[in-house]
Amino acid sequence: MAKTAQLSSLSEQLVGIGFERLAQRTPTVLSSSVFAGELAFGAPKGWKSVREPSWEQLATRSEEILAEGPLFLVPTWEREATPDKRRPARPSDYFAEVLAACVPPSSDAVMAVLLPAQAWESDQPWYAEMRTKVAERWDTQLVVYSPGALTQLHWSATSVLVFLRARAQTRPVLKVFQVPRRSDDADVVKDFERLLARQGGRTEHGYVLREPPGPHQGLYFDRFDPHVLQRREDLAGFGAVNALGDLFTFHRTAFSEAALKRHNQLTSPKDPSAVRMVKPRDIGRDGTIAPPSEETLWASIPPELQLAAGDLVIRRMVAPVTVPPYGFFTAEVTDEHLPAAASDHVVVLRPIKPLSRPQTRLITMFLRTPLALTLAGPRLVITSMETLFKLPVPQPDEALTKALDELTSAKQQFKRWEQEADSVIESVFLERTAALARVRVIDSGRALRLRVEAASLLDDLGHSVRTRFPYPIAYRWRETEARISAGDDHAAYAAILDTAEELLCYVAQLVLALTHARQITLGAVTAIRDKLAGGRSGPGFGDWANVLNEAATSRQLNNLPEAHPLNDIRTLLAHQDAEKARQALSERRNNQAHLRRVDPIDLPHAIDVAFADLTLLVERARFLADLALLEITNVRWDAFARTAHVEYRELAGDHPVVPTRTTTYPSNDLETNSLYLRDTDGALHLLRPFLIGRDCPTCRTWSTFHADRAPKDAVIFKSLEHGHTLNDTSPDTHRLLGQIGLT
Incomplete structure (x- = not known):
């Protein structure tokens, strides 16, 4: 017997409010017989529900139901087991074909469809093609992103609820809402109702777009969020803004452990030609590269494929959205890390032309911020090269460059003083007598103590x-x-x-x-x-x-x-x-x-x-x-x-x-x-x-x-x-x- 997935209590409220405001009626639920494998969809209690065994008939049944009233469509999220070999790079999502075939039977037809979030977020051409076909017949009125919207699915899985109305001559405003992961349900509902009553502006969890983007653009929440757009514009306050691809060339090596073994490239760290392999987990959240350990791989790598000082290395695996917000795990390669090469799932950014220390420092710091990840696009598990290529990064002006240089000099000076203090402390028991050790500590430490007192002032x-x-x-x-x-x-x-x-x-x-x-x-x-x-x-x-x-x-x-x-x-x-x-x-x-x-x-x-x-x-x-x-x-x-x-x-x-x-x-x-x-x-x-x-x-x-x-x-x-x-x-x-x- 197949398991049943239902809308969470909060999602059910939002769907009901959406239909009440946009269609003034409770919808009929139409779903496939199989949803996400062996998982069936259970309609909210009291709602009329129709189960269609064949996904090929969903578009036809949709038109029949829409002729009588609003529809809540939940198509299968499955993909074709044997995709079209003529289009090997294109996934065969059944829901994409269903939506492309749905035709509104009247000018007042209202339909909402529940999909995986990437269907509306992604810039991938097959999803853009699906949205384009939908836009030829339907206007998008409301988009709601919700993690944990469906029971029986992992709570981190995000779905999107898209409300559509038959295409009109005048395009309506588009309202976008994102259900927060941890909040009071009553507060979310109130904010959702405020958004539906607005014709412009922003609420705490949503905003209104007076000029909706074209269907070729993925509509992930942060992409057109006024707050995020303002922060993007604010980057120019640092001095200038460039796309990351204008400053760096991108490399993603294929040096997986399996490939290195297959080509007999693995070697011992004692081998004079050994090169340390930098793995994703070696790149720390704080911008450091961990020193070699017993688990570090060493291999023979051609010089032209090795890392160079000034390169930036980034974990290609982005931290899941369920953890506290962080940016890209990014570190700068210095001479002390070499010789080294990047393993698979590590992206290498090499400067097109030499960058100043403040430039590199500011870019690295920015990439580690949540804002960088937000501007890069929807938080997918794996970032794409195209996403990174377009990512805007700030460039320091002369005043900020000078300030960063001064801070770096101060940091280095403090480090030298720390080393000097450690040397004095460690010398306590190195003198021939306790009296000499006492004099050394007092005399040598006097200048350090005076520096500390002056800095404290x-x-x-x-x-x-x-x-x-x-x-x-x-x-x-x-x-x-x-x-x-x-x-x-x-x-x-x-x-x-x-x-x-x-x-x-x-x-x-x-x-x-x-x-x-x-x-x-x-x-x-x-x-x-x-x-x-x-x-x-x-x-x-x-x-x-x-x-x-x-x-x-x-x-x-x-x-x-x-x-x-x-x-x-x-x-x-x-x-x-x-x-x-x-x-x-x-x-x-x-x-x-x-x-x-x-x-x-x-x-x-x-x-x-x-x-x-x-x-x-x-x-x-x-x-x-x-x-x-x-x-x-x-x-x-x-x-x-x-x-x-x-x-x-x-x-x-x-x-x-x-x-x-x-x-x-x-x-x-x-x-x-x-x-x-x-x-x-x-x-x-x-x-x-x-x-x-x-x-x-x-x-x-x-x-x-x-x-x-x-x-x-x-x-x-x-x-x-x-x-x-x-x-x-x-x-x-x-x-x-x-x-x-x-x-």
Whole structure:
């Protein structure tokens, strides 16, 4: 007696809802007498069911039933035992012939068919041909992918339920749904109902396609999922996107163990000509190739068929979808792995032309992600060469390349330090006496301990600000920490508010300089110009905040180059928590200015809260550590080399006395004694006259100044570090402020 497979409880609900919404009636179930071998299909309880012994008659019976109402067709999933020898590469699926022959008897005919998922997912020509014939007579309205939809089949087997309506002149939207493997049935049903009610957009487990793809394209769920398509487009954010086949040639060897034995190629690892065979299981999920073991095969392989340094090896067997999501098991071949050759079920990718280390690293990392597997297509057990050939992979731009190089160098340096520490530890009992061993460990370990302490300080925000932030901010932060530690509450509270204002002032000056360079004028400049001309009190906390808020939302700044510093600067107040902290500090600053001072009893708590808000703002401004403030001290242009030899001071940290450094720059338009911002690409952006560097006439210390007031006879600059002023009576300065829109 044949076993009976039925729809799972969830699948039965979805089928019923689908027919209720699309046909407004319960369907008649038509199935073959034999389903998937000796497995028959059992219709849901209460549904009219027809069993057709012969698959050849299914199309005819379908038309008869459709003439009376909707149909739920469950054809056999069997394949012909003796396929057509004239088409040896083509499987003979009975359901494909049945569907190709089904004809809707009326314009309102509705039919749903239950098939193995690959029938609708695969790009293989025989399935594309089947879908093309179906599309000539039917419109696809709904596609539902469901693992474990049928009892008596393995729970990992995925089926597809396709709802079809007789072809109309206007094509309907297509709705695609994927039943998650582990979720609450009630939640899935609710989401399915939401999808059926929509004419566009996406739900948690489904989406609507207003322009359905052609039948030649396999409709696997991820292929047209808006979320996946967006992530695919986002790959360009790394720099560029190429198809894997544009960068690599593909090789899949036939060196199976049986073939090696048959051709007497197996040998001993002691044989001078022995080549290690890399098997799929040797390629780790973490991107490593396992060292040889007792189970490793060794063989004599011609040199032209061996692996080479720089090759990528990939397991051709993809991890089943039942395990946690991983990407392709991919590793890079290095000199330490050679000589070696790939066994069967290992794909070899060889660069068409040499790739940089960051390129190879980024590609390998990407291939190991679930997104790579998602973009490659439906998760079949074996990947195809065509799938890999078309797979988009990101390419790093200059900034990312530099960052990856620096991270690699850091990793190698840490590894060297680890090896040095191991050497010291292992030497404890190698000295002649315990006293000598003790001295060696203490002396040799001192430098290592100091390195660890220095590295640990980088996780301390205060240390990062004092040592890596631009001088005006680092100076203010150091003073704030000193005031707090000294216990002078009034001075500490004032220092916190001063630092917050000068932080916003400094970043706002960067915004003004950078937007002016791009010929963009912000509306907030008008208020600043009016206050400068007033001559009584210059712009303040609120004005700087207005500049930053406008920059964060300005559409004029939405299409900046990827590495432009404004992209980072715009994020300072873009988050709600940062803006909330800014508003709180601004209110405290106003209260102080208008004599609404905090009561001495409440001052310690006010200091804690205000400093927490300041810390949050500074944390959001960590990008400043990568935007160096430079003072150009000398420029010599080489007309033949077309480069400038530049001497500069990098004003990083809490002290203005820093060494002079040199570099080259591909332009001769740099100004000496002017301040510049250096971005992550190494480009220099002039900050004059928004920020200038001078020796302060009051304290005789080198300081940074910004325009604070501009009466008719002078421009008064104010120091960001200590608030001292600098009077500039030169008419040229007044005229310059007019040229940039500040007077």
